[in-house]
Amino acid sequence: MKKHRVIFEPAGVTAEVNDGATLLEAAARAGAGLDSICGGSGICGKCRVLVKDGMPALSAPSDIEKKFISQEEGPVRLACESRVYGDVTVHVQPAGMISRKAARKVSVNLDPAVKKYSVKINPPSMQDMGRGDRERLIEALRAQHGISGLYMDFNVLKGLQKILRDGLWEVTASIWSGKEIIRLEPYVSGAAYGLAVDIGTTTVAAYLCDLCSGDVLDTFSKTNPQAIHGDDVMARITFAMTNPEGLSVMQGEIRDCINGIIGKTGLLPEDILDMTVVCNTVMHHIFLGIDPSGIGAAPFAHAVSRPLDVKARELGININESSYIHVLPAPSGFIGADSAGVLIALEPHNQDRKLLIIDVGTNGEILLGDRSGVYSASCATGPAFEGAQIKYGMRASAGAIERVWIDHDTKEPSIEIIGNARARGICGSGIIDAVAGLFRAGIIDKSGRLRLEPLRANGLPHTERLRLDANGRPEFVIAQKGQTETGSDITITQADVRAVQLAKAALYAGTRLLMRRMGIEKIDGIILAGAFGSYINKESALAIGMLPECAPENISAVGNAAGEGAALALLNVGKRKEAEREVLKLRHLEISTDPDFQEEFLAAMNIPHS
């Protein structure tokens, strides 16, 4: 088959693809950092690329493209709709860098930490020599805006006199927390931007916000470059412990990653005046340059739980150097600032109903409670739900099987693949669907065993899809070679089913234990947070016993609630106080050391459970 070369700017990466492949597939193969919210189904219109060279080598614009892209935009195409029939060079547009960790619309009263005030200052005179320019400015801000007790960042002080004169004694002051002047501009300026950052172990998501309007202007997503040192937080801790420069290397990587996102905002760094950060506690320590080793072993001691405000220049983050970076509180080594973000985004502490919030990432983090109190716990689910430790597991990107149904009678599966591509593997939501489907179709029993013999013995329809692998272990073919990119079958193995059982049992047992300790029998609602939660099929999750009993209509998914919490804290300082307050009230249950955990865990291993 004919092969073509696709070059992606600005990353400068290249993919060789088959004739007729889409640009979205090429981007996934190249690691171009291009993603689409809708998974390539032509709904979101976000996977835009600017064609720099080779437009004739692409398919003609589709009707879907015509709907999203106006003539004025020039040679812009949707990557999911454009098929490649020759060599081509494209530039990924900022809007196309959104990953599946996408922002919900943020709704909050606008009250940011940084506000701008334009002010007229009396010029110095021989009659007013007892005050410096700084004192004249501060007095003018008091008189004209009622702000008292102000101080001034030292770097702002150094440039103060020139700006006052350039501005002819009328300037705009950016004031942080009503306390500190962090910027002066020699004209009337209303523009102020902030960045809310969610540092995930795998993905870094960021929301660019307008601090004057409260709008989320753009969202960004990049792979956490620390991933080369290992997929999970333990691998990062190990890297820090075993390499003398490990911590500083990883801190540099996340710093460069965030600075790369800042570069892509198209704004001048000095116009970004605030930043909030959420992340798990290991990412938190690495971002701040604090050795995370203590979190790696009992008693899992972390350095700091309260929120921090650190000058951007102390962290080498390329926003305005005098501005602060607000890191949300990290209550423990297990419950991080990301949970603080989830707390203020979903506000279980303000609910009358008993709400269970599950943030499934590499670990499962649980919040459970209502206005009478919220408990937290962390469940060692492992990375199975993210597609790791699964034979054909992969992340939720183009080529991943994300939906699976298995016909009860014919045992034939139907699948949906991200990006309308050939199947390359199966992602977390697909694995849960597959295990639920196999169970419903009677192919696995409640212990999780693939029932090769009984199927045949009971005269049920023979399916070629259930078979023994080269080592004589049963496996089920979820996508046949004709449907896959490699030309080999993609299967669910017995080990895959076991991995899912272990992960869901950890989550379920953790939830049950939390309910037991709180003395509650019934949950009123479940919210699935995190990217994974948005794509999971809740009926499948209930079918395998991953979630406690709850009416499906009371189960919802909210996407990246942690990142949304960061954005809320960016736009409203009250949310920062709420995070600090509620995190202190949070009661943490340490599941792994609870004497009843083993019993709950074993009971939860069955499908759905015992």
Next chain:
Amino acid sequence: MKKHRVIFEPAGVTAEVNDGATLLEAAARAGAGLDSICGGSGICGKCRVLVKDGMPALSAPSDIEKKFISQEEGPVRLACESRVYGDVTVHVQPAGMISRKAARKVSVNLDPAVKKYSVKINPPSMQDMGRGDRERLIEALRAQHGISGLYMDFNVLKGLQKILRDGLWEVTASIWSGKEIIRLEPYVSGAAYGLAVDIGTTTVAAYLCDLCSGDVLDTFSKTNPQAIHGDDVMARITFAMTNPEGLSVMQGEIRDCINGIIGKTGLLPEDILDMTVVCNTVMHHIFLGIDPSGIGAAPFAHAVSRPLDVKARELGININESSYIHVLPAPSGFIGADSAGVLIALEPHNQDRKLLIIDVGTNGEILLGDRSGVYSASCATGPAFEGAQIKYGMRASAGAIERVWIDHDTKEPSIEIIGNARARGICGSGIIDAVAGLFRAGIIDKSGRLRLEPLRANGLPHTERLRLDANGRPEFVIAQKGQTETGSDITITQADVRAVQLAKAALYAGTRLLMRRMGIEKIDGIILAGAFGSYINKESALAIGMLPECAPENISAVGNAAGEGAALALLNVGKRKEAEREVLKLRHLEISTDPDFQEEFLAAMNIPHS
């Protein structure tokens, strides 16, 4: 005459001197940075050098040396007593680097900004996971020492966990202003040091203090390296304005100078936990990296008048990087933080008597008042009192004529020379003595004219010392060529007398104007502050009309009161508050624009005045 070479370490400078010269003379010629408080009279015992090579080439130790130097000190000599009869290499001892800007004994209740607390912390446990190590430490400090609301320097936070573990959960915290943890040590440690720095336009003086005992452990003095850009503040401003890198060059010079002093304390930089700084407002701006241009022309606007606390690491000062540098308030472009230092050292605001404080440097700075209020003014005396703009003027170092008497009958002068050397020139105190002596002896009249003709016409004893110079202008020989190092006469010229008249008239007119504006007729006491004030002969100063009427017994000199104020502020935070409070209450009179100044100035030109 035989010549010998003397090498001075650590400066690495060399002097060629005549057979029998003292090491102190050699040091002055070499610019070795060696000075003696007593001016080489064998009283202070400070001009110590370690003889590295050539001991047999020096005179035998004198009785004075034996009094000051014990046998245990090894080959240590007093430079003022050791005469050179061959080549020699010596190392200037730290104690010998003290300049005439020396510390008085500081007496103040000990209440420094930085205090140390040893504290035991509960180790982390699985039962206490909701707090970080930082929170456990802060709680322990609250419980064991009653300090609440603490926060922690970000760099301390980064090293926190290792220190707690190295210290087996017992550490010493250094706390700044009862608010911020700026250091942790993994053991019980009581040692804490601070440095009080007086950045003079010419000389940088520093006082190393023990923050636990309140003792001044050592004093240091170095030439301000910015002097190469000009002697006075206007020259420094010009250098900053005319060179794109001028400000940063001069900031680097003063930073390196202070870091050099820190290097000579013999302490580890991290053990120095606090610093206070006094200086005039131009030095203040340059030290902080603020463009001083505004101070150079009307309306003489300065950037900031309130005190500042700046992290040492922001200024590149090599004390503990998390500690703060407290810069005393600089009320105006003319009245600097040095005046704030003088205020808290001499406390005119707490006096019942009307006190006049004159700090004579390149400018004359005046404070006048009592507990009902203190006024300040700055008089443009110019540098004549420092020996500049005087034909044979020089700084007060070895070879300078510092005392002059003129016999009324014979018109013959007697002189005293610093360092028992041959005369090289005349310093400020000598010039004032000389003009006073010439006036008393009738050699100059009250208009300041050297009376060549009347002396002869009146049949008064002819003196060869009064003569016409090559340009036909009168001059008076103060030291004949046999007494001088160059072998040429040292004279006081008509222009020198005029320069002294202008300087003293500026000071006197400023004082008179201040008295007029305050409505007072009589001053109860005068304090002369600054190095120059300590060496001035008060009768001479009264005789030429430099000072307002005051009984000589009520005139005193206190040395470097500004530097003493810095040391007081280092040892007692209440003195910082006092400086801030009193500086705000200070009423400044801008003399140069006062409509009555010209009248007062002209009247003050006469000797003593009209």
